[in-house]
Amino acid sequence: MSRYPSPIVLMYHGTPKETPISRYSLQARLFKKHIQYFKKNGWHTALFRDLLDIKSLPEKTVILTFDDGYLDNYLGAYLPLLENQMKATWFIATKHISNSANWLPFRSPQNDLLSHVQILDMHRNQMEIGSHTCSHRELPSLHLNAQIDELIHSKKLLETLTNSSVTSLAYPFGRYNTDSLIAAREAGYNLACTTQPGWLHLEPNPLLIRRITIFSGDDDKILARKLSFADNDVSWPKVMRYYSDRVLDRLGLVKSE
Numbered sequence: 001m002s003r004y005p006s007p008i009v010l011m012y013h014g015t016p017k018e019t020p021i022s023r024y025s026l027q028a029r030l031f032k033k034h035i036q037y038f039k040k041n042g043w044h045t046a047l048f049r050d051l052l053d054i055k056s057l058p059e060k061t062v063i064l065t066f067d068d069g070y071l072d073n074y075l076g077a078y079l080p081l082l083e084n085q086m087k088a089t090w091f092i093a094t095k096h097i098s099n100s101a102n103w104l105p106f107r108s109p110q111n112d113l114l115s116h117v118q119i120l121d122m123h124r125n126q127m128e129i130g131s132h133t134c135s136h137r138e139l140p141s142l143h144l145n146a147q148i149d150e151l152i153h154s155k156k157l158l159e160t161l162t163n164s165s166v167t168s169l170a171y172p173f174g175r176y177n178t179d180s181l182i183a184a185r186e187a188g189y190n191l192a193c194t195t196q197p198g199w200l201h202l203e204p205n206p207l208l209i210r211r212i213t214i215f216s217g218d219d220d221k222i223l224a225r226k227l228s229f230a231d232n233d234v235s236w237p238k239v240m241r242y243y244s245d246r247v248l249d250r251l252g253l254v255k256s257e
Contacts, residue, residue: 006054006199006200006201007046007051007054007057007061007062007063007200008061008062008063008199008200008212008227008230009048009051009062009063009065009193009200009209009210009211009212010062010063010064010065010211010212010214010226011065011067011193011195011211011212011213011214012026012031012064012065012066012067012077012214013025013026013066013067013068013070013214014026014068014070014072014073014076014110015027015028015031015070015072015073015076015077016028016070016072016076016110017029017072017075017076018110020110020216021106021108021110022104022110022216023215023216024213024214024215024216025070025110025216026214026215026216026218027216028072028075028076028077028080030218030219030220031076031077031080032080033219033220033223034214034220034223035080035081035084035086036220037220037223037224038062038086039084041060041224042060043060043061043062043227044057044058044060044061044062045061045062045063045064045081045086045087045088046061046062046063046087047063047087047088047089047127047128048063048065048089048128048130048168048191048193048209049089049128049130049167049168049190049191050063051063051191051200051206051209052190052191052206054200062227063089064081064086064087064088064089065088065089065090065091065130065170065193065211066088066089066090066091067091067132067170068091068092068093068101068113068132068136069090069091069092069093069097069113069114069119069132070101070110070111070112070113070114071112071113071114071115071118072110072112073090073114074114074118074122078122078127081127082125087126087127087128088127088128089127089128089129089130089168090114090119090122090127090128090129090130091130091131091132091168091169091170092114092119092129092130092131092132092154092158093113093132093133093134093135093136093154093172094131094132094133094134094153094154094157094158095134095135095136096113096135096136097113097114097115097116097119098113098114098115098116099112099113100112100113101113101136103136103137103172116161119161119162120161120162123161123162123164128168129158129161129162129166130158130166130167130168130169130170131151131154131155131158131166131168131169131170131189132154132169132170132172133150133151133154133169133171133172134149134150134153134154134157135150136172137150137172138172138173138175139171139172139175139176139177139179139180139183140175140176140177140179140180142179143179144179144182144183147179147180147183148183148186148187150183151169151183151184151186151187151189152186152187152188155187155188155189167188167189167190167191168189168190168191168192168193169184169187169189169191169192169193169207170192170193171192171193171194171195173195174194174195174196176192176194176208181205181207181208184207185207189207190206191206191207191209192206192207192208192209193208193209193210193211194208194209194210194211195211195213196208196210196211197210197211197212197213197230197231197232198210198230198231199230210230212226212230212231212232213232214226215232222234
């Protein structure tokens with residue numbers, strides 16, 4: 001059996017040159033180490049929409065996704081990926097293109113977002129552009145029709161910009177409810193992702209794809225553990241508990257509470 005039972009989806013945010021001010025952003029120099037790790041260890045990158053044909057993907061496939069579309073992604077992630085013939089998917093909140101991520105509790109140049117021109121350039125170079133709604137509001141705070149409007153309008157704007165179909169969605173803040181799933185189907189999305197960690201095959205609903213969160217301090221060693229365990233928490237105490245539990249299980253012993 002493969003050590004990697006299914007493609008793994010990673011969630012990135014900003015990739016600033018300087019030290020990140022958000023725990024969800026990864027300094028550009030560390031992201032380059034991630035790229036080097038993928039290359040050295042035989043990982044294949046694919047687009048989020050490629051999960052529709054999952055059987056065609058190589059054994060060690062990683063899906064890189066970037067939420068919000070930060071301006072620093074252009075130099076810190078997109079160009080390095082392009083240089084290394086790798087792919088990624090960007091989820092864009094369309095109302096905020098060329099502006100700032102005003103949903104964040106702090107102001108900083110690191111909150112600046114990609115422009116229409118940059119997004120189009122990325123699309124033309126085989127990166128996937130997906131929806132992150134229009135306003136980046138928490139979808140469960142909206143009634144069904146308002147959720148449908150958010151998803152349809154974002155989809156149409158991105159399709160007009162890229163002149164191609166947009167069928168991938170990421171829920172803002174990873175939050176959704178039953179209406180969100182109805183709205184996603186009504187708006188014509190085939191795939192959507194949450195922020196719930198875990199192996200892809202553990203969630204059969206294509207509108208609830210799992211992702212592993214990348215945090216600001218995640219170097220290539222932490223990345224390796226996240227790819228191995230498909231979890232956000234890969235601290236050494238948790239990893240050691242995992243291995244000790246496996247040993248006890250193989251010995252037929254019950255771990256005491």
